[in-house]
Amino acid sequence: MTREVKKPEIRKNEILATAQRFFFDKGFESTSIQDIIDELGIAKGTFYHYFNSKTDLLDQLINSITDEMYSVLIPIVESDMTAIDKFNTMFREGSAFKMTNPEVFIIMLKVLFTDENTILRSKIYRKMVEKLTPMYAEIIKQGNEEGVFHVSMSPDDIAELLLQVGANLNETICRLMLRKDMTPKLLSHLIQTKIAVYQDTMENILHTPHGSIKFLQQGNTEDMVKIYFQQLTNAHSTDTDRLYQRGY
């Protein structure tokens, strides 16, 4: 084959980008190195020149994903909002189930929560918790100073705990959405309930007045679920489906 030399940085990013597409499209285990190099028209050796192993690729990919997340969230922490506003905004921006791009979201949802993607999910979660803990700790300190939070224990420990709880909520909601036996009404009711439970819990942890923590308005959830179901019925015979089925 004709030989094409590119700047290492560009090549590497191409590989990372293609890998991300494939992983979110058909899953980590189901994506073979061969898939990636065929798509890019490069050879095995080229791939292994840039990455030591498939796992190495995954790790670097997750690093770049969480880095981007970090850069999205850091302006919030550094803004002049109140602690409560920062807290709520962070959770809204950080949650996976936000509806900025429904079609992409649905594919991701369906693929990400497969057994074979447990590693990917869990690595993202861990890295996220690691990178975001200091940010949340800052917000907690700010809230304590403002007198709206009353956290007596180490802000870092509490931040970590809150992030874990947030991740649990996120996962719980995603799994609800993947259940087959759902109507829009039932789904949005269940989600509402879960959110209420977790918001309440976080308020208890932060010792902040009831109603302070608000990830989503009731209306938002319903809109979100509505869009989700529309997208879901569309997905049967469109590009989305083709993308999703490619692996089987």
Added chain:
Amino acid sequence: MTREVKKPEIRKNEILATAQRFFFDKGFESTSIQDIIDELGIAKGTFYHYFNSKTDLLDQLINSITDEMYSVLIPIVESDMTAIDKFNTMFREGSAFKMTNPEVFIIMLKVLFTDENTILRSKIYRKMVEKLTPMYAEIIKQGNEEGVFHVSMSPDDIAELLLQVGANLNETICRLMLRKDMTPKLLSHLIQTKIAVYQDTMENILHTPHGSIKFLQQGNTEDMVKIYFQQLTNAHSTDTDRLYQRGY
């Protein structure tokens, strides 16, 4: 090879038992079907006569493990203890980091928290949460009636949340123990702190007086860590090590 016919139930249990040993010994991905059938002296076909796939084997194994856990915990729920005693006893019995059998525990710890075992861990956690939620919900109801808990939301939702938080604590402690830069003193201090944070959180969630929830006494943690370090230094040149290294 000579043909040996056994009762299906016995054969199947042999396979499950061997699989469990291998999975906890060298990991799920690192254990090949070949490993298992070689150990048992059976043929590939025999294995696939009983299990549809490697994943099927894992699922059935996890079912049997969580079933056993269930049968250990159900007497506690059905006993005549107070809600708080039940709650604390359940957590002590249910946590992975209990020290009944330190050498086995250390191997499990080291292997279980490998990347390649993420699936195994996460499946166990999910099945556990699923099976234990009703039990914890019962305890919460009892506590409400006794007037020691004041949970206003759905006991099932709260039970699920508490189990998730418990699992988070469990994992956090296990990861602390795996860190290389630890002295016994530092480790037991960090564990104490984490436990304090999570106990406090659970008390907040259950609205129960401070000090009600007590997974471990301070002394217990220190003993536990001491045993752990003894075992850890032993492990360098013994059977444990050989077992552990077998896969590499």
Added chain:
DNA sequence: TTTCATAGACCGTCGGTCGGTCTATGGTAT
């Protein structure tokens, strides 16, 4: 001329399939 990005043939291992064999069992004919 040196350096290193690139190519692609090659390797061992893995999960899984398949055609077929052996054996325990229970109904049936004697």
Added chain:
DNA sequence: ATACCATAGACCGACCGACGGTCTATGAAA
């Protein structure tokens, strides 16, 4: 009661394609 035989299903192991990963040769750029 005993001998027979058909059936179910436990068991075998050669075989397969696909996978992750290695290695050496080679071409392009500096």
